[in-house]
Amino acid sequence: MGGDELVAIYDGDGDVVGSATRARMRAEGLWHAAAVVLVRSPGGEHVYLHQRTEDKDVFPSLFDCWSGGVVAAGETPAECAAREIGEELGISGVKPEPLFTSVFEQPPIRCHNFTHEVRWAGPFVLQREEVAGGEWIGLEQLRAMAEDPASPLVPDGRIGILEWFRRYG
Helix, strand or coil, X not given: CCCCCEEEEECCCCCEEEEEEHXXXXXXXXXXXXXXXXXXXXXXXXXXXXXXXXXXXXCCCCEECEEEEECECCCCHHHHXXXXXXXXXXXXXCCCEEEXXXXXXXXXXXXXXXXXXXXXXXXXXXXXXXXXXXXXEEHHHHHHHHHCCCCCECHHHHHHHHHHHHHHC
């Protein structure tokens, strides 16, 4: 999404209250939402970890186990989840299953992350503007990264995957 595209604006409780440009949302630190998807191997023992490009507007060059993005104005988190995995990773024909909502509040970023999961064997077609590269990693390796505050995981993704491990792992 470019800076002039409209995104959904949420309140602190997680309800849609309007829309604004992406640039305004970032500049004013407005509450918004993202749909994020954990991509697991068909057997569930591996997760696809990707590196964000160096020119991303937040958390450039860091690693993330969640593929996703900001919910557009008029879009549901479920619609956003399916759109984002298609755009970023080339995944289609699978329905992201909703998991839980994780709140990330480190001003100026204030976001409700609507988490989802899919099982996928590949192939991946990476969106080079957003994803620098990626690889499958084991769940225990991901847990170790998430529990290490010095690891290069995106902060909101770290919170989300620690909650995922608490609930499911």
